[in-house]
Amino acid sequence: MDDFEPTIIAFVCNWCTYTAADLAGTSRLSYPTNVRLIRVMCTGMVDPKYIIKAFLEGADAVLVSGCHPGDCHYINGNYKARRRMKLLKAILPQYGFDEKRLKLTWIGASDGIQFARTIREMVAEIKTLGPNEAKHAAVV
Amino acid sequence: MAKTALCEVADQDLQASMAAFFRSLLALDEISAVMVPMHLPAKDMVMQTLVTDPEALDAVDPLAPSFPMNAARLVSRLTKRPAGGTVAVVLRPCEIRALIELVKLKQGLMDDIVVIGLDCPGAFKNTDYRKFAANEPETATGRFLKGALSGETAFGDGVEVPVACRACTHPVPHGADLSVGLFGIDIDKTFLVSAETEKGEALFEKLGLGEQEPPAKREETIESLVAARTAFRDEMFEKIRENTNTAEKLSAYLAGCINCYNCRVACPVCYCRECVFVTDVFDHDPYQYLRWARRKGKIKMPTDTVFYHLTRMAHMTTACVGCGQCSNACPNDIPLVELFTATASLTQAAFDYEAGRSLAEEPPLSAFKADEYADVVEITH
Ligand code: SF4
Ligand code: SF4
Ligand code: FES
Numbered sequence: 197m198d199d200f201e202p203t204i205i206a207f208v209c210n211w212c213t214y215t216a217a218d219l220a221g222t223s224r225l226s227y228p229t230n231v232r233l234i235r236v237m238c239t240g241m242v243d244p245k246y247i248i249k250a251f252l253e254g255a256d257a258v259l260v261s262g263c264h265p266g267d268c269h270y271i272n273g274n275y276k277a278r279r280r281m282k283l284l285k286a287i288l289p290q291y292g293f294d295e296k297r298l299k300l301t302w303i304g305a306s307d308g309i310q311f312a313r314t315i316r317e318m319v320a321e322i323k324t325l326g327p328n329e330a331k332h333a334a335v336v
Numbered sequence: 337m338a339k340t341a342l343c344e345v346a347d348q349d350l351q352a353s354m355a356a357f358f359r360s361l362l363a364l365d366e367i368s369a370v371m372v373p374m375h376l377p378a379k380d381m382v383m384q385t386l387v388t389d390p391e392a393l394d395a396v397d398p399l400a401p402s403f404p405m406n407a408a409r410l411v412s413r414l415t416k417r418p419a420g421g422t423v424a425v426v427l428r429p430c431e432i433r434a435l436i437e438l439v440k441l442k443q444g445l446m447d448d449i450v451v452i453g454l455d456c457p458g459a460f461k462n463t464d465y466r467k468f469a470a471n472e473p474e475t476a477t478g479r480f481l482k483g484a485l486s487g488e489t490a491f492g493d494g495v496e497v498p499v500a501c502r503a504c505t506h507p508v509p510h511g512a513d514l515s516v517g518l519f520g521i522d523i524d525k526t527f528l529v530s531a532e533t534e535k536g537e538a539l540f541e542k543l544g545l546g547e548q549e550p551p552a553k554r555e556e557t558i559e560s561l562v563a564a565r566t567a568f569r570d571e572m573f574e575k576i577r578e579n580t581n582t583a584e585k586l587s588a589y590l591a592g593c594i595n596c597y598n599c600r601v602a603c604p605v606c607y608c609r610e611c612v613f614v615t616d617v618f619d620h621d622p623y624q625y626l627r628w629a630r631r632k633g634k635i636k637m638p639t640d641t642v643f644y645h646l647t648r649m650a651h652m653t654t655a656c657v658g659c660g661q662c663s664n665a666c667p668n669d670i671p672l673v674e675l676f677t678a679t680a681s682l683t684q685a686a687f688d689y690e691a692g693r694s695l696a697e698e699p700p701l702s703a704f705k706a707d708e709y710a711d712v713v714e715i716t717h
Binding site for chain 2: 244245248249251252265266272275276278279280281282283284285286287290291292293299300301302314329330
């Protein structure tokens with residue numbers, strides 16, 4: 197399992213977590229390169245189908261990360277994201293996608309350190325979990 | 337306590353007595369039309385029909401085991417704006433529940449309709465109904481009711497009550513203004529009419545229905561029916577979950593799917609005018625197909641099959657009422673109702689929600705609070 201490098205798709209909101217990721221970069225904080233950031237204006241625009249698609253295309257984990265409750269720039273997008281997370285965590289495990297592979301976090305714009313730590317921890321956890329089986333199965 | 341009356345069935349002809357009942361309803365000033373399943377003159381098909389001519393009601397047959405579509409969609413069409421009159425709509429329990437979901441999703445209104453609910457012994461899929469009715473269309477409903485009300489599910493020649501109906505734990509209508517009862521009733525002699533709402537009670541009075549108690553065995557009959565259905569459903573859930581608990585198994589389960597999207601068209605609660613799966617987003621460029629095929633070595637055509645079904649589960653299972661129209665519509669006999677109701681039971685439980693239970697409960701994906709579901713948020717420090 198040592199040579200397994202997970203691919204993590206992260207949907208991050210422009211105003212908080214993306215800014216935090218940027219800050220982590222400019223502060224020269226190191227975090228694993230396994231994560232592919234997809235910048236969205238708000239976590240409230242992450243339709244469940246984006247997450248489903250990521251898993252079906254073989255992502256080993258998906259992270260959705262945005263502003264803390266009360267801080268969303270569109271007032272309540274992160275609350276909608278949280279409901280969708282609740283929804284997907286009810287569906288995906290039934291079809292073989294471990295719910296540990298799907299995470300929601302709140303990371304504020306000034307929290308580059310937490311962003312780097314979140315990615316490090318997530319990569320470590322997914323490494324122990326192993327690859328998303330759907331990657332190798334003939335899923336169509 | 338709801339007001340109830342036992343309406344007489346003359347000459348053991350339930351269909352004629354129902355026709356008389358709907359005629360008396362249509363005769364009331366407050367009712368402009370009745371929408372009810374009727375035999376079409378041209379062919380022996382039973383379809384929802386919007387009737388204003390009392391004479392035409394002779395051909396009503398709301399209990400025929402024919403269920404070509406979930407009529408909640410039709411009610412949504414009739415009520416999206418004021419129609420200029422009140423329509424009495426005759427619906428099965430799962431149609432009422434789908435209607436409740438549609439109204440909450442702003443796809444219809446209850447203001448200008450009166451809902452007449454039916455006790456539902458089930459209905460065949462389209463091909464089975466045609467087979468069953470073929471030789472003796474006049475007796476089809478009677479033959480079906482006799483068997484179905486005594487618990488039969490197989491009607492010979494491979495014709496059977498579909499899985500959706502056998503797993504349905506809501507055989508009695510909830511949310512109707514007036515409902516027609518069959519369970520635990522001697523339908524050769526009477527059928528039960530009960531007023532469930534204020535609107536229903538007003539009509540009940542106007543119709544001059546006397547008040548009689550339903551027979552004592554009605555409640556018992558319903559209880560044991562629901563218990564049997566619940567056991568069937570739970571076993572079905574267990575089987576389907578076992579059969580689809582990996583992405584690979586799910587993919588195999590859906591292997592016959594040709595992405596025709598009939599299941600979505602037939603689904604009463606899939607209400608989007610334009611489903612994302614038929615937009616440009618999925619109108620891939622030819623080079624993309626080749627690129628995917630190169631990357632993976634092979635891709636099944638058409639693509640996006642499992643993606644479509646999982647997305648539909650995410651988008652609509654919180655509103656799934658288990659009507660089985662998805663299975664009925666599939667040209668490849670994919671057992672969809674098992675898959676969707678089993679998933680619906682997970683998503684509805686997650687939000688402590690039950691599709692069709694009440695107009696007052698907000699649909700899970702239309703509401704949210706500042707302080708909830710902390711369980712799905714990771715705390716990393
Ligand atoms: S998914 Fe199937 S069973 Fe559920 S409401 Fe739609 S058509 Fe009916
Ligand atoms: S109706 Fe059947 S074949 Fe058509 S999209 Fe649905 S599952 Fe696939
Ligand atoms: S803007 Fe950051 S979650 Fe809405």
